[in-house]
Amino acid sequence: MKKIFLTALFFAIALISNAQIDKILGEWKSVDDKTGEVTGVILFYKGDNGLYYGKTTHVYENGKELFDEKYIGMVLVKDFKLEDGQLVGGTLYEPHEDKTYYGKISYNAKDNTLIVRGSLDRYGWLGRSQTWIK
Numbered sequence: 001m002k003k004i005f006l007t008a009l010f011f012a013i014a015l016i017s018n019a020q021i022d023k024i025l026g027e028w029k030s031v032d033d034k035t036g037e038v039t040g041v042i043l044f045y046k047g048d049n050g051l052y053y054g055k056t057t058h059v060y061e062n063g064k065e066l067f068d069e070k071y072i073g074m075v076l077v078k079d080f081k082l083e084d085g086q087l088v089g090g091t092l093y094e095p096h097e098d099k100t101y102y103g104k105i106s107y108n109a110k111d112n113t114l115i116v117r118g119s120l121d122r123y124g125w126l127g128r129s130q131t132w133i134k
């Protein structure tokens with residue numbers, strides 16, 4: 001009986017975590033953590049390989065939309081996998097700096113936001129976070 005209960009509990013937790021993380025699918029506004037301005041819109045999707053990605057659909061600068069073809073469709077969020085209710089193990093590309101960072105993404109159900117953390121190290125100690133809005 002104990003084994004059945006623990007197995008059911010494990011599957012329930014896995015389903016809840018998966019349901020929460022699937023809420024990230026769709027478009028999100030990236031917000032600069034320093035200025036508070038919307039810098040772009042990122043479309044999150046799940047690849048055929050089961051990993052999560054995000055590509056640019058809109059780019060903004062100084063509050064105005066840019067129609068720069070070199071940024072539209074660019075995949076900035078790559079190769080994230082679901083682990084313990086978060087997306088981990090992937091990279092975040094910053095095109096203006098031409099730098100790639102280690103990343104971690106978590107969904108905040110309380111206010112329907114994403115916490116996107118980019119860092120220089122795999123553990124997330126040397127980096128910064130941004131809050132993205134739906």
